[in-house]
Amino acid sequence: MENQKQTAFSTKESWRILLSLFRFARPYQFLFLVSFVFLAFGSTIAAYLPIIIQRYIDTYLANGTATIEITVRIVIFYGILTLLKAVFAYAKDFLFNTASERTVGNIRNQLYEKVVLLGMRYFDQTPAGTVVSRVTNDTETIKEFWTVFLTIATGVFNVLSITIAMFALNWRMALVFLLFTPVIVWIAGVYRKKSTLVYSRMRKVLSQLNANLSESISGMSIIQKYNQEERLVDEFNTINEEYVVSRRSMYSMNALLLAPAINVIESIALVAVLLIFGYQDWTQGNINIGLVYAFTAYSRSFFQPISQMMNSLSSLQDGIVSGHRVQELLKNEELAPQSKPDTNGMITEGHIRVNNLNFSYDGSKQVLRNISFEVKPGETVALVGQTGSGKSSIINVLMRFYEYHEGEITIDGHSLKDMPIEGLRTKMGLVLQDSFLFYGNIADNIRMYNSDYTEAEVKKAAEFVYADEFISEMEHGYASKVIERGASLSAGEKQLISFARTILRSPRILILDEATANIDTETEEKIQKGLANMRKNRTSLIIAHRLSTVKDADQILVLSNGEIVEKGTHDELIDKKGTYFDMYELQTYQEKTGEM
Numbered sequence: 001m002e003n004q005k006q007t008a009f010s011t012k013e014s015w016r017i018l019l020s021l022f023r024f025a026r027p028y029q030f031l032f033l034v035s036f037v038f039l040a041f042g043s044t045i046a047a048y049l050p051i052i053i054q055r056y057i058d059t060y061l062a063n064g065t066a067t068i069e070i071t072v073r074i075v076i077f078y079g080i081l082t083l084l085k086a087v088f089a090y091a092k093d094f095l096f097n098t099a100s101e102r103t104v105g106n107i108r109n110q111l112y113e114k115v116v117l118l119g120m121r122y123f124d125q126t127p128a129g130t131v132v133s134r135v136t137n138d139t140e141t142i143k144e145f146w147t148v149f150l151t152i153a154t155g156v157f158n159v160l161s162i163t164i165a166m167f168a169l170n171w172r173m174a175l176v177f178l179l180f181t182p183v184i185v186w187i188a189g190v191y192r193k194k195s196t197l198v199y200s201r202m203r204k205v206l207s208q209l210n211a212n213l214s215e216s217i218s219g220m221s222i223i224q225k226y227n228q229e230e231r232l233v234d235e236f237n238t239i240n241e242e243y244v245v246s247r248r249s250m251y252s253m254n255a256l257l258l259a260p261a262i263n264v265i266e267s268i269a270l271v272a273v274l275l276i277f278g279y280q281d282w283t284q285g286n287i288n289i290g291l292v293y294a295f296t297a298y299s300r301s302f303f304q305p306i307s308q309m310m311n312s313l314s315s316l317q318d319g320i321v322s323g324h325r326v327q328e329l330l331k332n333e334e335l336a337p338q339s340k341p342d343t344n345g346m347i348t349e350g351h352i353r354v355n356n357l358n359f360s361y362d363g364s365k366q367v368l369r370n371i372s373f374e375v376k377p378g379e380t381v382a383l384v385g386q387t388g389s390g391k392s393s394i395i396n397v398l399m400r401f402y403e404y405h406e407g408e409i410t411i412d413g414h415s416l417k418d419m420p421i422e423g424l425r426t427k428m429g430l431v432l433q434d435s436f437l438f439y440g441n442i443a444d445n446i447r448m449y450n451s452d453y454t455e456a457e458v459k460k461a462a463e464f465v466y467a468d469e470f471i472s473e474m475e476h477g478y479a480s481k482v483i484e485r486g487a488s489l490s491a492g493e494k495q496l497i498s499f500a501r502t503i504l505r506s507p508r509i510l511i512l513d514e515a516t517a518n519i520d521t522e523t524e525e526k527i528q529k530g531l532a533n534m535r536k537n538r539t540s541l542i543i544a545h546r547l548s549t550v551k552d553a554d555q556i557l558v559l560s561n562g563e564i565v566e567k568g569t570h571d572e573l574i575d576k577k578g579t580y581f582d583m584y585e586l587q588t589y590q591e592k593t594g595e596m
């Protein structure tokens with residue numbers, strides 16, 4: 001399973017993750033490269049500008065030889081270089097951001113492509129919020145990582161070019177600056193250690209905050225029904241307070257270790273340089289004012305990028321954590337079942353045979369044991385049994401939502417594993433209790449965005465299942481909007497739309513999770529009529545909760561604890577006076593007394 005908690009990595013692991021993040025950038029390496037060329041130009045100009053002023057002061061001003069002409073020439077030269085520096089900075093930022101946005105877009109696409117390939121097992125084990133966060137938040141953090149990378153690259157280029165410029169001007173003074181580097185490296189080390197702790201605490205509390213929020217939003221109706229508002233607000237306040245405190249410690253750490261510490265070192269370095277210049281003047285009397293100017297300017301530009309780089313370290317850490325999570329998801333092998341390559345088994349008649357099927361979701365708890373049954377073409381077989389007895393699990397395996405490893409299932413003589421999944425699912429129409437509708441309109445939801453189906457076909461399918469009537473009565477008919485999950489439609493209406501969706505594909509086999517709860521009698525009647533129409537001449541496998549609805553089934557399979565404990569027609573099972581008989585008696589009694 002995906003390791004979502006890990007927030008700290010060894011140096012080796014961090015490098016490995018960093019390298020993998022760079023691999024995503026490969027398609028855009030040219031853009032990155034050109035932006036670095038502009039960065040190098042910009043840094044070189046930045047390091048050269050103080051030298052122009054230094055030369056002007058020492059060569060012309062100090063000797064009293066500065067004419068208007070020379071001054072204007074130098075001002076123009078300085079101006080042009082400054083302008084060029086700005087143009088390079090713009091080009092660098094533009095190209096770099098284009099490349100990094102595309103890289104992150106690329107990661108998002110890869111993630112989504114992976115998510116739709118993952119098996120149901122992954123989604124059983126991973127909260128929806130986590131998957132959303134992988135594709136949105138983590139990729140955003142990786143975007144920040146690229147910004148940090150640019151800051152660090154700019155810092156490195158600037159420090160290098162300034163170091164070279166300082167050595168070119170006066171190597172002794174340059175050495176004085178370099179002497180302070182170990183102190184800065186030490187502060188950076190301390191900061192990294194502290195910031196890893198502070199930031200990981202901040203991230204942890206933030207993810208608690210998100211989890212709390214998403215849970216309360218999805219369970220809002222229960223929260224309000226059971227008057228849980230106050231408790232949840234209190235809980236939220238506590239986590240929120242913790243988040244505020246953790247952010248405060250981040251600011252206080254940054255306020256102490258970042259700019260102020262570096263500023264102190266910068267000032268000390270400057271004082272040291274000035275003292276040396278002063279000493280030279282006093283002993284030798286040949287001070288170069290221009291040189292003093294240049295070193296004063298360099299002291300700022302030398303230490304500032306270092307402080308910025310340190311500031312970025314924590315975001316770098318965030319980027320590594322997100323990079324790791326993204327990689328884990330991309331590497332996840334919990335894939336949806338695949339059919340064997342080059343298979344072409346097809347459903348023609350709809351003859352299902354299940355032989356000694358054993359199945360477990362997690363590899364340890366056995367959910368189906370020794371399941372064997374047959375559904376001949378055109379027959380109806382009902383699955384009945386207590387809650388948790390394994391009815392839906394049989395359907396999950398038949399629809400290939402989960403892989404099975406023991407036993408054999410064939411349809412029309414082909415093993416299920418030898419059938420291309422797409423064809424299999426088109427020919428096996430599944431209608432679940434909870435019909436999922438997509439944002440869009442009714443017609444799109446029936447044709448499932450497959451433009452091969454004409455409007456007439458969509459209407460015919462709706463008519464076939466008695467859905468046309470209520471759709472035509474709506475203001476915009478088939479073009480009526482379906483808002484999120486079909487919230488504006490009743491459960492029965494949604495069910496009828498999903499019948500139309502199923503029948504449009506002319507399946508050979510129908511798999512129905514009998515769904516009649518909370519539906520008014522008029523709609524229920526329509527649903528039953530729709531169902532009866534759909535079942536005509538089709539092989540049907542029905543999960544029945546109300547036994548009265550499957551009395552006419554050709555065969556009823558009674559499940560208990562993952563095993564088929566009884567098999568037969570309604571009359572045979574009633575005569576047997578076993579489990580089915582008891583269930584039937586109980587339900588008839590409950591229906592009579594209205595207890596259901």
Ligand SMILES: Nc1ncnc2c1ncn2[C@@H]1O[C@H](COP(=O)(O)OP(=O)(O)OP(=O)(O)O)[C@@H](O)[C@H]1O
Nearest residue numbers: 124361362367385386387388389390391392393394
């Ligand atoms: N996705 C899953 N992951 C792990 N175990 C599961 C999963 N779905 C169901 N189970 C377990 O498998 C067993 C059979 O569940 P199944 O949903 O097949 O029962 P059912 O007969 O359809 O029940 P119901 O009538 O309540 O829908 C149960 O013990 C259940 O806890």
